[in-house]
Amino acid sequence: MLRMWRQRVTLTDLVIWGLGILILVGVVWGSIQTLRLGKYTLAIWYDLIITGLALGGVYALIALGYTLVYGILRMINFAHSEIFMSGAFTATFAADALYQAGWWNSYPVLSLLIVLLVAATVSATIAFSVERIAYRPLRYAPRLVPLITAIGTSFFLQYTFRGLYGSGQKGYPDMDIFQGAIVFGDVRILKTQLVAIVGAVIMMVILFSIVQYTKIGKAMRSVSEDKETAALMGIDVDRIISTTFLLGGISAGVAGILFLILFPVAHFFMGFVPGLKAFTSAVLGGIGNVPGAFLGGVLLGLLESVGPSLFLDGLGIPAPYQLKDAIAFTILVFILIFRPTGILGERMAQTKL
Amino acid sequence: MPILEVDNIHSYYGHIHALKGISISVKKGEIVTLIGANGAGKTTTLRTISGLMKPRHGHVRLEGEDLAPYKPHEIVYKGVAMVPEGRRIFTRLTVMENLEMGAYTRTSKPEIEQDLDRVFALFPRLKERRRQIAGTLSGGEQQMLAIGRALMARPRILLMDEPSMGLAPVLVEAIFDTIQQINKEGTTILLVEQNALMAFSIAHRGYVLQTGEIVLQDNAENLKKNPMVQKAYLGME
Ligand SMILES: Nc1ncnc2c1ncn2[C@@H]1O[C@H](COP(=O)(O)OP(=O)(O)O)[C@@H](O)[C@H]1O
């Protein structure tokens, strides 16, 4: 028994496990220290949690695109971060035009609908085209081939949009109706954060209902499980795959606007970090699983927001907020090592939509 | 004119010449069986008919129309449904959702309801379990679901690939009774089987397939009496 165990455990395993345990102890110890010293007031904790939820909602919506595509093609669409960027970046120009025209604050709801429509349309169009042009011809190629293509597509889109809109940063105008905060007792929530949370929840509910209850959603799940048999039901598999990319694109577009409401600056590289974090969220929740994307996004948003104050600060690490990205990517690495199926995921082969 | 006419088809897997000039015809109202040993090309024949594979030579015609230009899902709209080898139900969908996918090509709600009632009448077990995840059904129930799902397309011809595979003898009898009943209610059937005895007991005519070629064709009665068939497929000396 012991010998079998010894044979299976390599030095690398030990190092990784050791690191994992070290991090876990650090997190627990840091949290205890922070709470014991009472460095932060309750109001600050609430603030961090709400920031985390708003951010998490945006991650969740982007994560949905990774998860839907993975569910149907078993492929990581690394160009999805640029699908997010393309919609958001383009929408800043529409927002600017509306602002110049004086509509931005006199017709805020209409303006918001217009920028949402612009972002969703651009993102969905790019998503659809990427599948048609770059992925479909490689549908039956070895798995590594579309993966490399996706990375290439990602660069292609970044530099195309850099060429189109320039390499500078483009501001997204504030909207008067989103200024200020709402207070519930001890909890103070910025209106921008409230919009992000509510918007993300609405989109998630809509997408979940589509996948779960509509004919097209059921067809998506059938295609996800068995393309050939789906075709024998009369399902046009190519059309369902296109629809999946469209849905992922639409949610990335909406995520783009919510992101701009929280962080009002766009540029050609803006998709990279949120994209990678959304991918982390999808993996954390269980890639291929729609509720998993939501859970993963919210968890990651919370960890990233609360984590630096909770455990990094307690460990005496200077400037803990600089390390919030490190938290996300440490999680990604450890999830991939210890539980590649994520929280809600099943074995890879059985991943569900 | 036959409903289905398979005219001298040759199908390949890469360089493997799996079907070497197969011709089959099925007339309206018939049960025609295609029997043969493992690897003879039965599944390949059905895959070629349903468009999952395209023949390199020869034609598949449905009521005279060549199916060559159509994709598999379009052929379903033309009226060909299949109970695939190994059932291939959608294990993560519910029983009801599987049946709905079977009716994917249909548009008339009342007709779908009618067919659902008919499937539930044929397989009361499916009705009891309609909200259950299909992957949790037993093998026999999964086979019922695969058949029910194909019937939901209200096909002009139903292709069945070894519906008795892996089932207990009692269940095999039940499934064959049902196949016969489905046929009596008006569905034309092309039935692929390794269980030749059962197949001949319900089929009108049959073909014997050997390494990609038809070696015999006759009505079921005569095939049952054929010495070669008795020796090779019915286990008699
Ligand atoms: N996917 C495949 N790739 C290569 N050869 C195959 C494949 N499927 C079947 N074959 C070959 O084609 C022949 C016919 O197979 P099949 O139609 O499955 O036979 P059956 O259904 O009668 O058992 C066999 O020789 C088999 O080895």
Ligand SMILES: [Mg+2]
């Ligand atoms: Mg077979």
